[in-house]
Amino acid sequence: MLTMKDIVREGHPALREVAVEVSMPPTDEEKKTLQEMLEFLQNSQDEKVCAKYALRPGVGLAAPQLGIKKRMIAVHFEDDKGKLYSYGLFNPKIVSHSVEQAYLREGEGCLSVDRAVEGFVPRHARITLKAIDLDGNPVKLRLRDYAAIVLQHEVDHLNGIMFYDHINKENPYKIPEDAKPIH
Ligand code: UDB
Ligand code: ZN
Numbered sequence: 001m002l003t004m005k006d007i008v009r010e011g012h013p014a015l016r017e018v019a020v021e022v023s024m025p026p027t028d029e030e031k032k033t034l035q036e037m038l039e040f041l042q043n044s045q046d047e048k049v050c051a052k053y054a055l056r057p058g059v060g061l062a063a064p065q066l067g068i069k070k071r072m073i074a075v076h077f078e079d080d081k082g083k084l085y086s087y088g089l090f091n092p093k094i095v096s097h098s099v100e101q102a103y104l105r106e107g108e109g110c111l112s113v114d115r116a117v118e119g120f121v122p123r124h125a126r127i128t129l130k131a132i133d134l135d136g137n138p139v140k141l142r143l144r145d146y147a148a149i150v151l152q153h154e155v156d157h158l159n160g161i162m163f164y165d166h167i168n169k170e171n172p173y174k175i176p177e178d179a180k181p182i183h
Contacts, residue, residue: 002040003053007065009112014064016160019071022090025136034072034088034134037061041076042086058111060150062157065112073154079147089131089139092155097124101179102145108153108163117164119172122179123152145182 008014022030044055059077063070076086102125107118126144129151133139143151153163168174 001043001053002036002066004055004111006040007061007111008067009114010162012067012112014067014069015112015157015162017064017069018160019062019064019069019158021071024090024132026090026132030070030072030090031134033063033066033068034074034090037063037066037072037074038076038086038088038134041074045076056111060154061111062154064157064160071158073151073158075150075154077147077150079145085143085147085150087131087139087141088134090133092129092131092151092158094124094127094152094155095130095140096128098126099178100125101176102149102182103176103179104146104149105181105183108149110153110163113162113164117167119164119167120174120176120179121149121163121166122176123149123166125180127152129155149182 041058041061043049044058050057060075063072071091073092074088078084101122103120103122108121125148127148129141131139
């Protein structure tokens with residue numbers, strides 16, 4: 001199983017590179033890696049497993065965070081309505097997004113960042129994302145608010161972008177234009 005030791009931290013070059021598309025169909029190894037990424041998130045949210053292996057409770061993970069420069073992400077979380085988003089996704093692509101923005105009141109963190117970084121991270125409030133799921137089926141997800149933010153954070157990792165790249169340098173707590181706070 002994957003643990004925090006498998007996650008690369010700031011300074012690792014994979015976090016700043018553009019990851020390459022996975023050619024379809026994925027290899028067994030690619031599928032296994034993506035499955036393990038999803039399992040890491042599930043384990044990290046299980047109180048017992050989390051404590052035993054000292055995991056940080058994660059809601060999303062991108063392959064570059066394992067030092068793997070491939071376009072694969074996993075997410076596992078519930079939205080405020082209790083709807084579960086649990087996916088391993090190949091080649092996710094944001095095909096459209098709202099003009100309206102959203103940001104987490106608490107700011108963001110990252111499994112690859114071992115320090116607190118203060119400030120609001122402006123994101124699109126709504127996105128439509130296309131990808132191939134773990135079963136090889138094309139999926140089209142319409143996401144809003146928290147779900148949209150998590151998926152944008154993970155897709156950013158595939159493009160070498162860290163959450164703090166989006167924070168206003170002069171005033172980290174400047175409210176982004178046309179943005180609503182989440183949570
Ligand atoms: C996270 N977890 O996984 F509201 F049960 C963050 C970390 C960096 C704090 C571990 C998180 O937000 N957990 C969480 C939140 C809840 C309820 C709950 C658990 N990520 C994923 C990441 O780094 N992916 O690359 C950071 C998030 C910040 C905004 C979106 C992703
Ligand atoms: Zn991250």
